Amino acid sequence: MERFAEYYLNAEVLATYGPGIVAGLWVTLATAAATVVIGVGLGLLMAIALAARVPGVRLLIGAWIEIFRTLPQLAVIVFLYFGLPYAGLTLSPFWATAGALGAVLSAFAAEIFRSAIQALPHGQWDAAAALGFRFPATFFLVILPQAIRLAIPLLTNRAIAIIKGTALGTAVSLPEILGRAQSAMAIAANPSPLTLAAALYLVLFLPLVVASRWLEGTRVVPR
Numbered sequence: 001m002e003r004f005a006e007y008y009l010n011a012e013v014l015a016t017y018g019p020g021i022v023a024g025l026w027v028t029l030a031t032a033a034a035t036v037v038i039g040v041g042l043g044l045l046m047a048i049a050l051a052a053r054v055p056g057v058r059l060l061i062g063a064w065i066e067i068f069r070t071l072p073q074l075a076v077i078v079f080l081y082f083g084l085p086y087a088g089l090t091l092s093p094f095w096a097t098a099g100a101l102g103a104v105l106s107a108f109a110a111e112i113f114r115s116a117i118q119a120l121p122h123g124q125w126d127a128a129a130a131l132g133f134r135f136p137a138t139f140f141l142v143i144l145p146q147a148i149r150l151a152i153p154l155l156t157n158r159a160i161a162i163i164k165g166t167a168l169g170t171a172v173s174l175p176e177i178l179g180r181a182q183s184a185m186a187i188a189a190n191p192s193p194l195t196l197a198a199a200l201y202l203v204l205f206l207p208l209v210v211a212s213r214w215l216e217g218t219r220v221v222p223r
Contacts, residue, residue, distance in 0.1 A: 010192040017184035017193050024180040025200050031098050031176060032163040038102025039162070040155065043109025044148075050110070051117055051139060061110065068107035073165040076100035081172040097169035105162045109155060116151040117143060153215040160208050164201075177201065 046061045068076070081096035091099065120143060128138035170179035181197035 007190060008192055008195045010188075010190050013184075013188045013190045013192040014196055017180075017188060018196055021177060021180045021184060021193055021196050022200065024175055024177040025204070027094070027174065028166050028176040028200075028204065031094060031101075031166045031169060031174065034094075034098035035101040035105060035163050035166070036159055038098060039105025039159065040109050042102065042106035044113055046106065046110035047113030047117065048139075048144075050114055051143075052135075065107045065110055068104050069111075071104070073101060073104055073162070074168045074171060076103060077168055077172060093169060093172045093174040096172050097166060097174050101162055101165050104165075105159060108158045108162070109151075112151045112154045112158065113147060116147040116154075119150060120146055153212065156208070156212040156215055160205060160212060164205065167201075 046064070049057045050061060077097055077100040080091055080100050081093065084091060084096075124142055124146070125138060128142045133142070166174075166176055167178040169176050170182065173179070177197045177200050181193040184193035185191055
């Protein structure tokens with residue numbers, strides 16, 4: 001037990017490198033928040049465009065969805081950070097990571113919103129039409145609010161799965177939790193910083209997982 005504590009719970013190492021690793025938590029939180037805003041916002045816009053049947057957009061959105069649902073998250077991050085400069089666009093590690101994860105999340109979010117819209121009974125459209133509502137009013141006042149409520153549990157699960165990819169930002173030198181912990185471990189020659197990083201990830205993501213389970217249990221499909 002003493003040997004385990006020396007290697008994985010070394011108080012001296014944690015006291016030396018802990019503050020720097022904890023500071024990485026704020027970078028992780030900011031990256032996760034930016035990922036959700038980009039991913040959910042873009043996904044919702046694509047779902048609205050699909051529902052409105054905007055001419056010429058359906059194929060482009062379909063291609064975007066298939067590409068970013070297929071590509072590994074790390075490949076997208078590396079492409080944005082190392083590939084875009086050749087096209088004259090340079091992104092910081094933060095925006096390369098948040099942009100890549102946001103693009104991946106947007107592909108899944110668009111499909112989730114689209115499925116939620118289609119899951120609503122057609123009677124909702126008929127009732128709105130009987131009241132004299134045109135498509136924009138029907139969609140934005142009647143259909144979309146219900147679809148968003150239906151989509152939240154699935155969207156929460158998918159968002160959690162993708163924002164855990166913030167740890168992949170270490171590949172482009174993003175100073176988040178894992179990157180700082182790996183640097184500290186290499187300097188101290190002790191894995192205790194990784195133990196602290198794992199604890200911080202649990203503190204960050206466990207409440208989100210519990211919340212997503214609760215949302216799944218409360219989801220009600222309108223009739």
